[in-house]
Amino acid sequence: MQEAEIGGVELQILYPLQADEKEKSLQNYEYLSPGYFELIRFAADEAAARGMQFDLTLGSSWPFGGPFMPEELCGQNVLPFSIDVEGPCTFYKDLTTVIYGKVVGAVLGKMEGAQMMPETIVDITDHVVDKYLFNWPWGTEIEEIDIPAGLHKIVLFVSSDKKQRVLKPLRGGDGLIIDHNRKDSLRKFLEYGGDPIVEAVGQGKIQNFFCDSIEVFGHNWTDILYDEFRKRRGYELRPYIYALWGEIKGMTDQVRYDYQKTMAELTVENFFQELTAWCHEKGAVSRIQAHGTWGDILQAYGAADIPEGETFSAFDRYEVNTVHRKLAVSAGHVYHKPIISNESFTWLRFPRFVVSLENIKAAADSIFLDGINQIVNHGYSYSKDDDEKMLAFYASTNINHTNTWWKYYKKLSVYINRVCDFMQRGEPVVTTAVYLPQHDIWAETPIADTHMCMKLDERLQVACIDGIHKAGYWFDYVNDDVLKNWKDYGYDTLLLIECDRIPLETMEKIREFAEHGGRVIAAERVPSKSCGRMHYEERTAEICRIGSEMKEQGKLTVTSDKFESLIQELRRVKKPDVQIYHHPDTVGYVHRRTDTEEIYFISNVSINDIKEIIKFTKNKKGFCVFDPMDGKEKEIHQLNIAEDGIEVSVDLDAYQSLLFVFGQDIAFPSVEREKETKEKCLELSNGWTLEIPQKAFRKEYDILEGWEREPELKYYSGSGSYSKTFQISESAWQQLQDADTVLLELEHIGKTAEIYVNGTFVDTIIKHPYRVDITGLLKQGENRIEITAVNLLINRMIDPEYPERLEETILPQWPYASGGLNECRKERLFNWREREMVKEPYPSGIWGKVEITVQK
Missing domain, CATH: 2.60.120.260 (Galactose-binding domain-like)
Structure with a gap:
């Protein structure tokens, strides 16, 4: 790795690959065993000896969890059950073998149409009791209750005993996952799965502790929810729990919002911020992928010292990646995190082993164009030198010594280093802000482990976001934290897209922003609803009044759609920072500013050689331009210094990137004539x-x-x-x-x-x-x-002759029954899928x- 100019390693430990073979001194160590600690320490020391950074993913596999996690601190999974009853009657129900788990809430309410009437709701949780068999709790029953006249619904929310476990762990690492909403749950994990590692390896030897994407399934509850909800929202949740799944007349979206908002605050405070606090206690920094969480996504990414995005699937193309990258970048910008990382090249091609260096270069450029400035290769999965025993990771691009093109990877590695060097200088130049409609997602989503990134991407739509970006308006996503402190940022334009609900305090700050010269553009409609149940009517009325006044005063413009009409309005009120004249769909830019220089990264992410005219708005300084792949200066064929900026004509080869550096002490480059046809x-x-x-x-x-x-x-x-x-x-x-x-x-x-x-x-x-x-x-x-x-x-x-080496029976000397393991290895490790897909x-x-x- 060092010879290939790779600057560091991230050690992530997953499932075992081979059986123990004592005659070859091959031994699998258990999770958190002495041998486990020793190998981590060895790896950290070897990295340090080479001047390389050493990062560690906590746990074995993901999400965080393990055998030491008690059930009362693990992630909760709540499901609703309903029973329709027509009164008047006395109702009793034996639910033994019908429901399985702990009832966290139960209500009875009268139904009109498909809605429960709020004034009729009765909390009957105390009537749901254990049923006994010979003095042993054996099941659950609803005690007799009187049902008034009319159609009623009994709803029970049941926390299942079948909870998520760690995915694909090392032997001894299996166990329940943490509750991402509870500080004591995270601290319990760190007590067993973090502190001993630091003690064994030595404080300071691990530079970053890494948290992978939040891949939790069904984690939609926490046992501290009722108390926290009451403290944060000002009323009791349990009587209105049905709104999390069905309809309560007049308040469904308000209760859902309050529930989701509470869960969001808890996960940001008790997981993301707390994990970073622990890293600092250990003399390290945190690097966190927040995609997958239900929290305010910018706050979640921004809680890390290094927010990290991800490139998943065939993303060697120029397109804004909201789900896995642009949100992480925006969080880095608004919370002033200088390094924004990216797990790169995961599933870059499927099947595996068909990725070329060209694919990787194009994917890296796509990552840079979203604003990422640190690349983590995914990955260098361990493999023996012997090709007959090559063990490739199932999800990664095989960037290691077993690949045919590894000898030439250094060329790409040096390129990536050069681009990251310039992309980490100074500050990003971003003047357009897109307000995230997170409040609408919270209000409209029933009880769920809400994947905020995916929901935002679906709501905003790629065509809309790409249109803004490719029109030359590089933007940040922003949240309420940013708008409450808008004077601390350099945004001059705010876009409200698919935004119906907004906190009153934020709407007041938007008005303030507009009164001080900021431009506000709403696509299709102006926010017209408040958030949450408390003071909903009066706050909604005030939001509508502010919106109407801003429109009447010309301080807010509403476009007919979020596509072409929005772009036209943007062009009317401001010039793009950079204008790509001929190929905006394949050529993108990033702009950064230091005390003395303006730096632009320009990339052509296409297979075609092109001639392009690029306009750098507001820039009149001298500049140089070079290709970071080889460090050579690039010829320009036309230079036009206008009142509003500089136009440059340049040839861009297929998949070529350029760095333009403008500075007061830099001379203008000479203009070379365009060569005649070859x-x-x-x-x-x-x-x-x-x-x-x-x-x-x-x-x-x-x-x-x-x-x-x-x-x-x-x-x-x-x-x-x-x-x-x-x-x-x-x-x-x-x-x-x-x-x-x-x-x-x-x-x-x-x-x-x-x-x-x-x-x-x-x-x-x-x-x-x-x-x-x-x-x-x-x-x-x-x-x-x-x-x-x-x-x-x-x-x-x-090759039909290439060995798969998959034993179908229990492996010799394997320390535990291997049926499940063989299935995992067959699915994840070997190349049968490649043989099926590539003939x-x-x-x-x-x-x-x-x-x-x-x-x-």
């Missing part, structure tokens, strides 16, 4: 020799074709060396001498190529365009080109045209 000088498509010593293979090709077509190489993954000797005639030599630039161009590469001309290394091609500059490397007479091509790992992995090998080597072209 001319073909030499056709080199025929007469190549391919050698693969590992397979004792050598063949001369008149017409190039992929080596996967050779029977003995069909499933070969690795490198192959192509070579060609050719003559340059006097006329061709003169054409080369007259050229400004000489290029070697290849039509197809599968998937990486290392180029040598006359024994001189030229470059490694890891992405489109498949061309390299060979100016000055050719000579009149005989020349030689050598190309080492590297294909993808997938071909080896679908033919991927193209390998080089094929098609090979040409030398010239530009004048």
Whole structure:
């Protein structure tokens, strides 16, 4: 890793992979055993010896939990049960074997239509009692109660005894997950699963403690809810508990809001903030993925020292990723967190082993364009050097020494380091704010483990958010904390999108923002409802009055939709920070500012070479522009200094990124004329020799074709060396001498190529365009080109002869029954899915045209 310029490691410990083999000194250690502590300490020391950062994911697997978590402190899962009764009557019900778990609330109410009448609701929780069998509690029953005349509904909320456990843990790590709403639950986990590790490894050796995404299922309750609800909301929840699932006339959304708001506050305070506090106690910082939580998502991310997003699935494209990235970035900006991290390349392709370095580069650029400035590779899953025992993680891109292209990963690693360096300088420049409609989601969602990020993404819609971003208006998501302190931020425009409910205090701050010159644009409608049950009517009336007055005074504009109409209004009131004239759907930007410089990251996330005009609004300083992939300065072809900024014309190669740095002491770059259309000088498509010593293979090709077509190489993954000797005639030599630039161009590469001309290394091609500059490397007479091509790992992995090594019976010396483990290993570890999904090998080597072209 160090040789590949990777700066640190995050150790995450999951399920065991192999059986114990004493003769090979292979031993699996139990979670929190002495051997477990020793291996973590060893890894931390080895990282420190190399000057590398060492981070640790607490627990074995996720969510946090383990065998030491008592049931009373674990995550609660409540389900509603209802019984329809017509009165008048006396009602009794034996619920033994009907419901399973603890009844946390029970109400009776009269129904009219599909709504429960609030004035008829009776709390009958005390009438739900244990039923005994020979003095043993055996079940549950509802004692006799009198039902008035009419149709009634009895509703019971039952906390199930079947609670979520830790997912895919190491042996000894199985157990219940924590209650993310309770400080004492988190502290119990840290007492057993955190403190001993720090003690064993040594305080200060672990720089970051990491919390993975909040993947809890059904965790929708906490035993402290009733008390906390009363303190925070000012009334009792239990009589109105039915509103969390059904309809109580006139108050459903208000009660749901108050419930969700209370759960949100508890998880931010008692989990996210408390975890960071513990990290500081241990001399470390927290790095937290908050996606998956039901809390105020910006507060949740912002509670971490390093908020972390995630890139999940085939996201090597330019698109705002609200669910896993943009919210984390916004939290970093509004809560002033200088480093915003990202778990990158998770499931970048499915099936595995088909990811190319080009895919990774494009995905990294997509991540940067959302504002991330630290990349965590996902990942370098441990594997032995022996290919026959390669153990690849099921969800990651296989970025390690077993991959065919690992030798060239350093090129990407250096690129990522350079971009992160510049993206961590100064402060982000963001003047547009999008207010998050979190209050509407809380009010409209029944009892659930609400995934706030997903709900926000669904409500706002990608087309809307992408439209704003790609129109040149780089934005932050903001919440009530930001608007209450709007003077502390640099936003000049606020967008209200899909926002019906808003706290009165926030609406008053929006009015204040507008009165001081801020622009307020509401898509389709103005917020018109308050939040929660207390003082709902009067607060709603005041919100409506403020909205009406702002519209009448011209301090708030309402657009007809959240798409084109919204963009038109934005363009009317302000100019984009950066304007991409020709390809805004594939070219994006990020803007940061230091005391002396304006820094812009520009990226073309597409397979096409393009000519682009970019306008940097309000900038008139000198600048330089370079490609962070190779550090070389980039030519510009037009420079226009206007009253409102600078226009630059530049060529962007496929998947190329540029850094523009403006500064008072930087001279303007020289303007280079655009080169004329390329001319073909030499056709080199025929007469190549391919050698693969590992397979004792050598063949001369008149017409190039992929080596996967050779029977003995069909499933070969690795490198192959192509070579060609050719003559340059006097006329061709003169054409080369007259050229400004000489290029070697290849039509197809599968998937990486290392180029040598006359024994001189030229470059490694890891992405489109498949061309390299060979100016000055050719000579009149005989020349030689050598190309080492590297294909993808997938071909080896679908080889019918490639071993899966899955034992179908109990493994020898395995310390516990292995039926469940074998199923987990079969599902997660081996390559049967690849064989099912990929029937033919991927193209390998080089094929098609090979040409030398010239530009004048």
